[in-house]
Amino acid sequence: MARIATTQRVAVSTAAAWLCGFLIFFPILWMVLASFKTELEAFAIPPSFLFFHWTLENYATVQERSDYLHHALNSIIIAGGSTLIALLIAIPAAWSMAFSPTKRTKDILLWMLSTKMMPPVGVLVPIYLIYKNVGLLDSRIGLIFILCLGNLPIVIWMLFTYFKEIPRDILEAARMDGATVGRELVYVLTPMAIPGLASTLLLNLILAWNEAFWTLNLSTSEAAPLTVFIASYSSPEGLFWAKLSAASTLAIAPILVLGWFSQKQLVRGLTFGAVK
Amino acid sequence: MATRQTQYLARSLLAPAVGLLFIWMIVPLALTLYFSTLHYSLLDPGSEAFVGLENFRYFLTDPAFLASLQNTLVLVGSVLVLTILLGIPLALLLDQPVVGRNIVRLMVIAPFFVMPTVSALVWKNLLMHPVSGLFAWLAKVFGLTPIDWFNDMPMFAIILIVAWQWLPFATLILLTALQSLDEEQKEAAEMDGASGVSTFIYITLPHLARPITVVVLIETIFLLTVFAEIFVTTGGGPGLQTTNIAFLIYSQALIQFDVGSASAGGLVAVVIANIVAFFLVRIVGRNLEA
Numbered sequence: 001m002a003r004i005a006t007t008q009r010v011a012v013s014t015a016a017a018w019l020c021g022f023l024i025f026f027p028i029l030w031m032v033l034a035s036f037k038t039e040l041e042a043f044a045i046p047p048s049f050l051f052f053h054w055t056l057e058n059y060a061t062v063q064e065r066s067d068y069l070h071h072a073l074n075s076i077i078i079a080g081g082s083t084l085i086a087l088l089i090a091i092p093a094a095w096s097m098a099f100s101p102t103k104r105t106k107d108i109l110l111w112m113l114s115t116k117m118m119p120p121v122g123v124l125v126p127i128y129l130i131y132k133n134v135g136l137l138d139s140r141i142g143l144i145f146i147l148c149l150g151n152l153p154i155v156i157w158m159l160f161t162y163f164k165e166i167p168r169d170i171l172e173a174a175r176m177d178g179a180t181v182g183r184e185l186v187y188v189l190t191p192m193a194i195p196g197l198a199s200t201l202l203l204n205l206i207l208a209w210n211e212a213f214w215t216l217n218l219s220t221s222e223a224a225p226l227t228v229f230i231a232s233y234s235s236p237e238g239l240f241w242a243k244l245s246a247a248s249t250l251a252i253a254p255i256l257v258l259g260w261f262s263q264k265q266l267v268r269g270l271t272f273g274a275v276k
Numbered sequence: 277m278a279t280r281q282t283q284y285l286a287r288s289l290l291a292p293a294v295g296l297l298f299i300w301m302i303v304p305l306a307l308t309l310y311f312s313t314l315h316y317s318l319l320d321p322g323s324e325a326f327v328g329l330e331n332f333r334y335f336l337t338d339p340a341f342l343a344s345l346q347n348t349l350v351l352v353g354s355v356l357v358l359t360i361l362l363g364i365p366l367a368l369l370l371d372q373p374v375v376g377r378n379i380v381r382l383m384v385i386a387p388f389f390v391m392p393t394v395s396a397l398v399w400k401n402l403l404m405h406p407v408s409g410l411f412a413w414l415a416k417v418f419g420l421t422p423i424d425w426f427n428d429m430p431m432f433a434i435i436l437i438v439a440w441q442w443l444p445f446a447t448l449i450l451l452t453a454l455q456s457l458d459e460e461q462k463e464a465a466e467m468d469g470a471s472g473v474s475t476f477i478y479i480t481l482p483h484l485a486r487p488i489t490v491v492v493l494i495e496t497i498f499l500l501t502v503f504a505e506i507f508v509t510t511g512g513g514p515g516l517q518t519t520n521i522a523f524l525i526y527s528q529a530l531i532q533f534d535v536g537s538a539s540a541g542g543l544v545a546v547v548i549a550n551i552v553a554f555f556l557v558r559i560v561g562r563n564l565e566a
Contacts, residue, residue, distance in 0.1 A: 013372035021383035093293035100286035117553035121522040122546040126307035210391040212504035230393040234508040248394040259389035
């Protein structure tokens with residue numbers, strides 16, 4: 001840092017940055033606060049910011065009345081399942097393209113990317129009809145399958161860029177020492193690939209958890225994950241803001257924590273390596 | 277170097293992924309194409325008949341199509357402008373020496389991780405409610421008339437919600453790009469007596485050109501099919517005021533059960549997305565060679 005940062009300058013930019021950060025974060029904070037209010041307080045004008053009657057009642061009500069845990073479990077199974085299957089398919093593919101590239105590797109990668117750009121609404125009709133005919137509507141398997149395919153290109157791309165960074169000299173050295181492909185995979189590649197694998201897993205979990213096109217269109221109750229459960233609050237009866245806030249807070253908390261850990265990978269994964 | 281055996285192995289490792297994506301791309305698209313040439317209503321099963329391009333004529337001349345195309349462009353354009361115009365100063369600010377920068381970054385990035393249905397409902401109720409929302413209270417405090425967001429300016433309300441969700445994305449990408457900017461170049465410019473403004477215009481902004489392009493293209497891909505935010509707030513209304521192409525196709529397929537014309541609309545959406553995708557793929561491809 002050769003540039004001289006005067007105390008005054010730091011003070012000004014700190015104040016401005018904290019103000020912006022606070023404003024952007026405010027809707028989330030406001031929602032979390034509302035989740036601890038009673039329904040009357042959540043609806044009250046003028047609103048109370050901190051000095052209200054703090055209560056956990058909403059969290060209990062959300063579980064009792066609408067079986068929150070059932071939908072949370074669906075979210076976990078659908079996001080987790082689709083991510084794991086996508087990884088199982090993507091790891092060998094990315095490995096092969098990163099370590100035995102051919103003339104067509106670049107074309108294949110770009111073609112995979114282009115499948116991600118197909119708008120889901122363009123294939124909504126056939127997918128819906130197929131699902132209806134084979135009984136996959138409102139089923140976890142159906143959602144796992146579709147989210148897995150939808151995110152597969154991103155998973156392959158991310159893994160590819162990570163595998164690409166593993167120095168090939170190491171592989172050759174291992175080969176010289178007489179390592180077989182299997183040993184090479186277990187003792188050399190895997191340890192070096194774990195950070196990349198972990199961040200791919202994390203980003204994909206977040207994307208699948210928040211996915212709200214297929215989940216809204218293909219599930220209603222049995223298989224409905226949290227996105228659909230929250231959407232059911234759009235046509236409520238009576239006072240419901242505090243309960244909506246409690247359900248929402250629970251639905252976004254785990255992903256917010258995961259997301260904060262993965263912000264660096266987010267850029268890489270969502271720009272397909274175009275910005276590093 | 278690579279023996280025939282390892283090449284064979286490499287190909288068989290790649291095959292499942294390529295095969296699955298190929299089926300995923302081809303089968304639904306072919307079916308959409310096929311349905312788009314049929315008179316096919318789920319309310320009237322068994323009456324399917326080939327009608328050629330009739331569905332396209334119907335879909336493209338439907339006043340709802342033009343309205344929703346316009347809404348789509350307004351939504352995508354406004355959110356792009358908002359996220360980039362706010363994202364650049366925000367990224368520049370976060371690139372400065374700031375006490376507790378990591379915490380500020382966490383707060384700025386947070387909206388991106390909130391599921392669309394939650395953001396939309398929290399904004400609609402807790403913030404934008406015309407009587408008890410926080411905005412209404414603020415308006416009253418400043419002596420203004422509260423705005424009935426979803427009746428008086430529904431599209432603007434949706435634009436605000438979606439821009440809030442995507443501002444972190446633009447900011448984070450621009451910030452990442454700024455941090456890779458060569459400090460020495462900037463210092464040299466300052467030594468030569470360049471002002472902060474001209475350093476920004478001649479060094480920083482050209483450096484940001486590429487990431488801005490990437491932000492525009494990627495956001496466009498996702499924004500073209502904004503769905504959940506409209507689904508839980510306005511349901512496309514009032515009238516058609518907030519119906520975009522994605523929502524129009526959804527309502528034709530799953531509310532009016534008109535499979536034929538929804539499929540024709542789906543293909544129109546695919547074509548629009550492909551125009552954007554063409555440019556994005558070229559940029560990414562160029563990067564792959566470097």
